[in-house]
Amino acid sequence: MEIYKTIINSFRIVLAIALMPPSNVRAQMQRQPTYLSHEVQADNSVIFRVMAPGATSVAVFGTWPPNLQYAIPMTKKDSVYEVKVGPLPSGMYEYRFMVDSMFTLDPRSSEVTRDGAIVENRLMIPGPLADIIDVKQVPHGQVTALWYPSPTLSGERRMYIYTPPGYEKDKKRYPVLYLLHGGGGDEDGWVSRGRANYILDNLIASGKAVPMIIVITNGNPLMPAAPLDRSYSFQQTAQGIGSMASGKFEESLVKDVIPFVEKNYRAVANADHRAITGFSMGGYQTQNITNANPDKFKYIGVMSMGLFASFQGANYNKDAHVKQLDALRKSNPKVYWIAIGKQDFLYNSAVQLRQLYDSVGFKFTYFENDARHDWNAWRLYLSEFAPMLFR
Amino acid sequence: MEIYKTIINSFRIVLAIALMPPSNVRAQMQRQPTYLSHEVQADNSVIFRVMAPGATSVAVFGTWPPNLQYAIPMTKKDSVYEVKVGPLPSGMYEYRFMVDSMFTLDPRSSEVTRDGAIVENRLMIPGPLADIIDVKQVPHGQVTALWYPSPTLSGERRMYIYTPPGYEKDKKRYPVLYLLHGGGGDEDGWVSRGRANYILDNLIASGKAVPMIIVITNGNPLMPAAPLDRSYSFQQTAQGIGSMASGKFEESLVKDVIPFVEKNYRAVANADHRAITGFSMGGYQTQNITNANPDKFKYIGVMSMGLFASFQGANYNKDAHVKQLDALRKSNPKVYWIAIGKQDFLYNSAVQLRQLYDSVGFKFTYFENDARHDWNAWRLYLSEFAPMLFR
Numbered sequence: 001m002e003i004y005k006t007i008i009n010s011f012r013i014v015l016a017i018a019l020m021p022p023s024n025v026r027a028q029m030q031r032q033p034t035y036l037s038h039e040v041q042a043d044n045s046v047i048f049r050v051m052a053p054g055a056t057s058v059a060v061f062g063t064w065p066p067n068l069q070y071a072i073p074m075t076k077k078d079s080v081y082e083v084k085v086g087p088l089p090s091g092m093y094e095y096r097f098m099v100d101s102m103f104t105l106d107p108r109s110s111e112v113t114r115d116g117a118i119v120e121n122r123l124m125i126p127g128p129l130a131d132i133i134d135v136k137q138v139p140h141g142q143v144t145a146l147w148y149p150s151p152t153l154s155g156e157r158r159m160y161i162y163t164p165p166g167y168e169k170d171k172k173r174y175p176v177l178y179l180l181h182g183g184g185g186d187e188d189g190w191v192s193r194g195r196a197n198y199i200l201d202n203l204i205a206s207g208k209a210v211p212m213i214i215v216i217t218n219g220n221p222l223m224p225a226a227p228l229d230r231s232y233s234f235q236q237t238a239q240g241i242g243s244m245a246s247g248k249f250e251e252s253l254v255k256d257v258i259p260f261v262e263k264n265y266r267a268v269a270n271a272d273h274r275a276i277t278g279f280s281m282g283g284y285q286t287q288n289i290t291n292a293n294p295d296k297f298k299y300i301g302v303m304s305m306g307l308f309a310s311f312q313g314a315n316y317n318k319d320a321h322v323k324q325l326d327a328l329r330k331s332n333p334k335v336y337w338i339a340i341g342k343q344d345f346l347y348n349s350a351v352q353l354r355q356l357y358d359s360v361g362f363k364f365t366y367f368e369n370d371a372r373h374d375w376n377a378w379r380l381y382l383s384e385f386a387p388m389l390f391r
Numbered sequence: 392m393e394i395y396k397t398i399i400n401s402f403r404i405v406l407a408i409a410l411m412p413p414s415n416v417r418a419q420m421q422r423q424p425t426y427l428s429h430e431v432q433a434d435n436s437v438i439f440r441v442m443a444p445g446a447t448s449v450a451v452f453g454t455w456p457p458n459l460q461y462a463i464p465m466t467k468k469d470s471v472y473e474v475k476v477g478p479l480p481s482g483m484y485e486y487r488f489m490v491d492s493m494f495t496l497d498p499r500s501s502e503v504t505r506d507g508a509i510v511e512n513r514l515m516i517p518g519p520l521a522d523i524i525d526v527k528q529v530p531h532g533q534v535t536a537l538w539y540p541s542p543t544l545s546g547e548r549r550m551y552i553y554t555p556p557g558y559e560k561d562k563k564r565y566p567v568l569y570l571l572h573g574g575g576g577d578e579d580g581w582v583s584r585g586r587a588n589y590i591l592d593n594l595i596a597s598g599k600a601v602p603m604i605i606v607i608t609n610g611n612p613l614m615p616a617a618p619l620d621r622s623y624s625f626q627q628t629a630q631g632i633g634s635m636a637s638g639k640f641e642e643s644l645v646k647d648v649i650p651f652v653e654k655n656y657r658a659v660a661n662a663d664h665r666a667i668t669g670f671s672m673g674g675y676q677t678q679n680i681t682n683a684n685p686d687k688f689k690y691i692g693v694m695s696m697g698l699f700a701s702f703q704g705a706n707y708n709k710d711a712h713v714k715q716l717d718a719l720r721k722s723n724p725k726v727y728w729i730a731i732g733k734q735d736f737l738y739n740s741a742v743q744l745r746q747l748y749d750s751v752g753f754k755f756t757y758f759e760n761d762a763r764h765d766w767n768a769w770r771l772y773l774s775e776f777a778p779m780l781f782r
Contacts, residue, residue, distance in 0.1 A: 054447065054491045100445045104495045110508040110618045117501040119510070124623040135622040140547070144535040156531070168655065192619065227501045228583065231526040232515040264559065 062095035090127020138205035139165030180278025277301030306349025341371025453486035481518020529596035530556030571669025668692030697740025732762025
């Protein structure tokens with residue numbers, strides 16, 4: 001039965017004609033040689049290739065490990081630019097090409113993730129870290145996109161909820177991890193790029209983490225949802241909320257999100273069964289939320305973010321901060337975890353945070369690696385943080 | 392409080408330095424003028440702009456209405472290429488730029504959708520059709536991504552389930568619509584590009600459609616999930632399933648998907664409460680499934696697809712087909728709907744399908760518009776089909 005092949009070929013031919021570009025472009029396209037755009041070698045180096053016959057400068061941009069520049073110039077061979085990158089440690093990398101001054105996705109890959117305004121291809125390099133984030137032959141939790149009311153932010157907002165494998169069939173109550181994204185991001189990031197659901201599937205399957213619900217919000221007060229899920233026809237958020245600096249998102253997490261989750265899901269509704277973590281802006285919000293609400297979370301993680309004093313300048317009030325930390329210490333959190341990479345541009349702010357905590361006797365555990373300020377760090381940090389929770 | 396602004400600006404500056412391209416590229420980038428990349432005019436025409444100082448040929452590609460070519464050449468003004476497209480009818484369009492021989496996304500938009508291997512920006516043009524697919528101030532259903540077992544296709548596969556507003560709180564049972572995608576697509580398409588969830592939210596809120604569950608599968612036998620959700624470390628599908636032509640997906644829908652849905656969701660488990668539709672390849676599969684299982688669905692929609700005889704050639708067995716149609720007619724479907732656009736390259740195959748049905752007395756209703764073979768058609772067709780269901 002060649003029926004489908006025939007159908008598909010008919011589609012392709014007709015669509016190819018319909019989509020045909022102007023003749024001068026077509027002439028270039030017809031010269032396209034056969035090549036692989038991203039070829040992982042035995043040593044886990046990768047040969048990247050992109051055809052750009054008229055270009056004068058081509059580079060591959062990626063979230064490489066810190067020993068490499070983000071932008072790696074490519075060399076022209078006939079009409080195809082090429083470069084070998086790595087060997088790369090195992091994991092998931094984001095990349096795209098810059099052809100002269102234009103970013104372009106890899107035209108030969110359909111593996112695309114978006115983080116805020118940045119859209120890139122992804123590449124998996126085999127090994128231990130890739131195994132943590134891969135889709136494995138284990139029971140999978142469910143990921144649901146839903147809208148919840150947020151009186152604090154004057155409108156409906158979108159979140160993702162991960163329910164662990166078995167949640168739909170059993171009657172148990174589960175602990176909840178609140179997972180916050182960084183500046184410029186939105187609620188899609190921890191799923192599309194952060195792989196939070198697959199990381200937890202794998203940790204739960206191996207017994208390294210206990211089954212838990214994960215709640216992924218949109219941390220931008222003026223942005224109720226990711227770009228594709230925002231209305232074009234009405235202003236989804238009322239005026240007067242203020243910018244990110246308003247602290248309104250932090251307030252809404254405590255006043256709106258937690259009650260919604262604990263009413264609508266089988267969550268255990270107490271501090272012993274609530275955890276919160278976030279990176280960068282989300283690490284700042286994590287501190288704001290837990291400093292202001294010392295009785296709400298027994299598990300706290302601050303990723304790739306340090307003492308906000310270094311950003312606040314004259315606005316920073318150390319006495320008020322220390323007073324909050326006193327209250328938080330008295331509530332006796334079971335885990336207070338700080339994680340940052342040595343190559344992170346916020347590294348010094350984390351040093352300052354640790355110095356402050358040490359000076360006032362506020363206990364924490366600390367994780368440091370060689371990471372930059374990117375998803376390579378955050379996926380790893382989640383895989384380190386989740387196993388410490390609810391034990 | 393300027394704290395956040397300061398933080399965000401710090402992030403931006405440091406990231407900008409870290410991400411800095413080679414100096415020759417940088418020189419070009421620094422010359423970037425201020426411009427809007429897609430500016431909707433009062434008459435709903437759109438001015439597209441993209442900066443490409445070194446390019447010799449630039450076009451904007453989009454799913455415009457049939458009176459326009461897909462590729463519209465742009466004209467250079469200083470270093471920015473520009474063109475005015477339209478006026479455009481209301482709705483959602485997919486577009487991207489071609490700069491010399493390279494496709495590039497709009498660097499100034501974060502509204503990006505993927506359909507199979509094609510990644511494009513989206514643009515909303517106000518008006519009635521946009522209102523159908525927009526995020527409105529109405530109750531929203533939930534969209535869940537989950538994995539289900541498919542013995543027929545030898546592995547776990549991913550699907551989306553839309554549950555209508557209220558499903559989580561009430562105890563009612565709901566009818567189910569099975570929604571199939573086209574060739575080259577996957578289970579993401581009807582959500583990301585098809586807006587099926589928002590279309591139903593809006594139809595249900597206005598009373599035009601009854602609340603229903605929607606099930607969106609991946610119709611490719613050898614592809615258990617969309618690209619980001621496929622494992623890189625193991626073969627997710629067993630050998631021996633065969634290509635799309637095997638009919639195994641159609642078999643799995645009946646043997647695996649329907650029982651899974653009716654066991655795990657509050658579905659009404661009978662033919663009166665099952666509907667199925669799909670476009671293109673999914674319209675072919677809809678015919679295969681309902682021809683072979685005349686007792687399973689009382690509501691059937693064939694979108695942008697016609698008589699497969701025109702593709703099957705010597706393989707087509709008219710007698711067998713007519714025999715199946717006899718059985719289907721005897722089961723008395725409440726709706727058998729055929730929808731196609733006059734500009735669709737499969738239009739003639741739909742003429743042949745109608746001729747066959749007329750010749751054997753098989754009743755159907757017919758919807759024709761001026762569409763091509765694209766999502767402008769399929770979003771509209773869903774909004775026309777769903778109101779006919781379960782009445």
